[in-house]
Amino acid sequence: MDGAVGVTQRPIPPGSTFTYNFTIPADQSGTFWYHAHSGLLRVDGLYGGLIVHKPSPKPTVRGLLARADQRELGSYDKDILLLVGDWYHRSADQVYSWYMRAGSFGNEPVPDSLLINGVGHFDCSMAVPARPVDCILRQMNVSYLDAKGDATYRVRVVNTGSVAGVTLGFQNREFTLIQVDNIDVEQQDSNSAGVLYPGQRMDIMLRPSPDETPSSLTIDLDKEYPNPALASIQTFDITNSPNNLSSSIYSSNNTISLSEVATRKSLLSGLPAKAHQTHVVYTKIEKLSINHNVPYGFFNRTSWRPQIDTPLIDIPREKWDKNQLVLSTGPTTSRRLSSDQDKDLWIDLVVNNLDDSGHPFHMHGHHFYILRTYQAPVGWGAYNPFTDAHPPGLAPHPASSSRTDSPYDLSRAQLRDTVYIPSRGHAVLRFRADNPGIWLFHCHIIWHQASGMAMLLQIE
Ligand SMILES: [Cu+2]
CATH class of the missing domain: 2.60.40.420 (Cupredoxins -  blue copper proteins)
Known part of the structure; x- marks a missing residue:
């Protein structure tokens, strides 16, 4: 029951119900996601995270499920899921119609924005006349990543996007990369990792910031699909810190290359x-x-x-x-x-x-x-x-x-x-x-x- 329409199942008609019934092997756990596999529904937002915890020796005891992971990977205070992906201001059908014609020359439609857990920010003045956006400037106080500086967080990152790879970087915070596509890796420390392509996942342990300096998360969309109207590097404050870091320049010379990360030897x-x-x-x-x-x-x-x-x-x-x-x-x-x-x-x-x-x-x-x-x-x-x-x-x-x-x-x-x-x-x-x-x-x-x-x- 993997949901592949045309291969293992029929599409689920609107308004009806379908129950997926599958057994997860004891040795399979980690960060996954579910998404529509019919047409373009995934692009318009039909997706979500699916976290599988390691089986606990005593699964009947409440709360032990999450702790089995913790024992194995070192302790952490909280799980955070980040569904990160590019985003179009038009519906998926409209974008696909633009692509599926001779005039596109096979150039993939470039995204207009990016979302973290369904929310993003876009500068209305950046919209180009050829692609007008119904846009109202609004000051929003969204906490994209509520990770206080005094604790360790297991951050599970999924690229839920349509086309672009992403590189994640943290300012004033270090992390340890622990899993890639829900598989244990030889652990590595850094403050930046990529490129995470659509469908891929990575799990990091975000460590406390040493001196409670405000920190931020930077997401860099792969330059393979450039859009002059899109800020391909975007910065998000961690917690609702009073200091606005959006203008500060983030850099890393230590980015972990996910395609070269070593799978755990065993x-x-x-x-x-x-x-x-x-x-x-x-x-x-x-x-x-x-x-x-x-x-x-x-x-x-x-x-x-x-x-x-x-x-x-x-x-x-x-x-x-x-x-x-x-x-x-x-x-x-x-x-x-x-x-x-x-x-x-x-x-x-x-x-x-x-x-x-x-x-x-x-x-x-x-x-x-x-x-x-x-x-x-x-x-x-x-x-x-x-x-x-x-x-x-x-x-x-x-x-x-x-x-x-x-x-x-x-x-x-x-x-x-x-x-x-x-x-x-x-x-x-x-x-x-x-x-x-x-x-x-x-x-x-x-x-x-x-x-x-x-x-x-x-x-x-
Ligand atoms: Cu492709």
């Missing part, structure tokens, strides 16, 4: 040197004349759209339509070598991004180990392990003649569920196919997802 121990199966796909936004130069997202030759009304799990495979690109692990009996002692099936998925922009891809149903991401300095940066002797940008392995050695440094693999694949590059993802079903793999930039940048994995 979580890498089960990662095998080789996978049983390797699948290779290519993805790109294409403006084809056959589609009147309107941008559509593709995997290989297929642009995904949900099969009308009926989810794939209810349709025999021979009746799936031409918009469904499905990679299948095949029947369980034929999939493993007889010599294989390991009962688990491991899959390598090589995703080549032939596009001029990067894409944050999310896989339903599984976390995956990112063995490698690569961006080509020149050319396409594509990798096909069936035809290429070694991945581009990597020297041939000294012992590659044996063909058993991994070309990847497995000790640096990152366990996540949403990976940013750079432009003209690729990612190699390895995952344990232990969750049977049909799972969507899609770009989390909503305009790309809606225009077809998605495919399916069938785990049998």
Whole structure:
């Protein structure tokens, strides 16, 4: 019950009720979020946080649930959830109509503003004549982040936005990064971390400020989608401190790069040197004349759209339509070598991004180990392990003649569920196919997802 319309369920009609019933494994906890997976509803605000606490040894005792997390990660005084994302002043349907025409040239619609937990601020005088905003100047006293200076807060950050990555920075406060996409990482101290792309999460422990100096939070929207009318760097006071810090300049030379953060060592121990199966796909936004130069997202030759009304799990495979690109692990009996002692099936998925922009891809149903991401300095940066002797940008392995050695440094693999694949590059993802079903793999930039940048994995 992952909510993927057209794959595992029908859309929930307006005014009706649907109950999601799913079991969370004991080893899965952390910061998640729920959001509509039908059309563009997520953009207009149909989302919220979903926090899973570690099971307590005595779950019947009230209050112990949250404390199980605390014992593991060190104590903290309070949980704070920050749903951070870009925001448009027009409805999602209007924005999408602008994008899905030849005249957009495939340039993604640039956001007008940004929201934290549904609230933002916008300078009315910044609105451009081409896009008038019904705007009233109002002094608001909103506490975006009520984190008093004398306590430690576990701040859970989710990028709930449509297109832009965000970097978070704190002035006069230090934090420890503890989780990325609800997975424990080797802890790191800083006052800034990014880039957090749509769909991704990070958990930090925000420490007390040493001398109760007023502090602030700065959010920096990725410059990939610049809008001259939008202040891409915005500062928010922490607590309703009397000092207005908005004019002060925030800087950090110590920003944690989330794409390089080390997953906690113990979580890498089960990662095998080789996978049983390797699948290779290519993805790109294409403006084809056959589609009147309107941008559509593709995997290989297929642009995904949900099969009308009926989810794939209810349709025999021979009746799936031409918009469904499905990679299948095949029947369980034929999939493993007889010599294989390991009962688990491991899959390598090589995703080549032939596009001029990067894409944050999310896989339903599984976390995956990112063995490698690569961006080509020149050319396409594509990798096909069936035809290429070694991945581009990597020297041939000294012992590659044996063909058993991994070309990847497995000790640096990152366990996540949403990976940013750079432009003209690729990612190699390895995952344990232990969750049977049909799972969507899609770009989390909503305009790309809606225009077809998605495919399916069938785990049998
Ligand atoms: Cu994308």
